[in-house]
Amino acid sequence: MHPLTGSIKRYDWGSPDAIPAILGIHPDGRPLAEYWLGAHPSDPATIDGHLRLDEAIKQHPCLVGDSARLEFGGHLPYLMKLLSAERPLSLQAHPNRMDARAGFERENQADIPLDAPERTFKDPWDKPELIVALTQFDALAGFRDPALTSALFSRLGISPVSEQVFAPLRHRGGRAGLAEVFMNCLVLDDDLKAAVTDVVAAAVNHTDDEGELGEFARTAVLLDEHFPGDPSLLAALMLTRHTLQPGEALYLQPGVLHSYLSGTGVEVMGNSDNVLRGGLTSKHIDPSALAQVVTFTTEPIPAMLPEQELPGLWRYPTDERAFVCWRVDLVPGRMIELPGELSGRILLATSGEIGVSQGQDGLVLKHGQAAFLEAGCQAKVSGNGQGFLTATGLDA
Structure with missing residues (x-):
């Protein structure tokens, strides 16, 4: 510890x-x-x-533990x-x-x-x-259905010239339509760059609307406030907004x-x-390389809720081999034995105070403090606060 x-x-x-x-x-x-x-x-x-x-x-x-050594070469x-x-x-x-x-x-x-x-x-x-x-x-995060995205742009009331940028969403749809419009938005021809200004100007008129159109319009205005005239704003508007x-x-x-x-x-x-x-950045961009790794699908990405494993111990269910994450909620009188002991683990206190014990050793983490728990050592926590525990997914 x-x-x-x-x-x-x-x-x-x-x-x-x-x-x-x-x-x-x-x-x-x-x-x-x-x-x-x-x-x-x-x-x-x-x-x-x-x-x-x-x-x-x-x-x-x-x-880091035997599994991490074998699969990741000793790399955390x-x-x-x-x-x-x-x-x-x-x-x-x-x-x-x-x-x-x-x-x-x-x-x-x-x-x-x-x-x-x-x-x-x-x-x-x-x-x-x-x-x-x-x-x-x-x-x-994740592409919205192309037909819905096309309809949202149209409902803003953009010009026919701007509509050309998004036409493949209607005419081709699917992965091909998404990929074509995505690249068109990142590398707009000079005669189509006015589409950015047109979309934002139209969006301003709908920021008070309810439902998907209002959210779509507010997202456009927000992005333009921070990245005025950036054509990648149009590509970002193809994504689903999550709160x-x-x-x-x-x-x-x-x-x-x-x-x-x-x-x-x-x-x-x-x-x-x-x-x-x-x-949407001042850092180096590479639209072509990005397009090669992007997955052009519209599979929904739902908000994830953790699953309770013990009172106060909540696991976020993923199938990742590299990591697994738990939330730890502690109240006075509650003690939790931490999972994942075959892995090197990191415990971060985000609020309150967490006491960690390994055999005769003890450590108190105040909010913002963290500990590395080496593989093979059992650890228990108590206190009054919240923390997050990460281990490799191989040993969870």
Whole structure:
């Protein structure tokens, strides 16, 4: 059982005060977007106050457990984060493992430095992810039915010229129609770029409408406020909008196009920093590469509710081999034996206070504090607060 200190990530979309409030630190006015708890070599957490977690695992592979050593080569396969967005993130998707390995090798052979702005594949790993809302959390994720998207654009009252951009949604539909319009939106011809202004101007007239049209219009206006004139705004409007309440989650597999809009949550993902962006950002974008990894389907992505395993222990059901996540709700007098003991685990306290015990050893986590629990050690928790536990999915 080891105290674990995460790495602070400052991106311009982050909230200046939400994560500091959880960590119990004074906000300095700068955006604090993410707090990483993991062993990604680009920014690993610190264990026992001084040692990089990735180096500790290299020195002592038994920390992660036998299953992780066999399947992931001693690599901690998950990354846990606090994430807080005050404004929308980029329009993005993540590669599957095959695409990640190929892209990583390709960019290595091209001698693109890992820290170069134009570098897309930072590692050879895939990046499925689970976002669990701590506050109301708004996101765009997964394609809406093409016929419905076409109808929503038409109901805005856009011009016939703008309608041309979205015509394949009606005429072709399915994957082919989605893919064609998606690429058209990301690389608009000069004579069609006015469609962005046209759509936003029309949307302003419908922001007070109820139902899907009002939500569609408000999303268009929101994105334009932060990224005026960005043609990828039109591609983002092809996605379904989700509003999560605290405790609800979205599970996004590689290839799912998405953009987080606002809110604070706990994010658990494959231990990767591979992001392919198509717009809504000042960072490097690569629409063609993004289109190669995006899954052009309209399969619904429902909000996920956790399943209770014990009083106070709730599991978020995914089939991921890299990770599994539980929410731990503690009240005075309740003690819970933590699952996943065959795996190296990370426990993060998000509110209140959690006492952790392993045999004769004990540790108290106040909100914002975390611990790494090495594989093979039973641990129990008690206290009055809430936390999140992550382990590898192989040993859950």
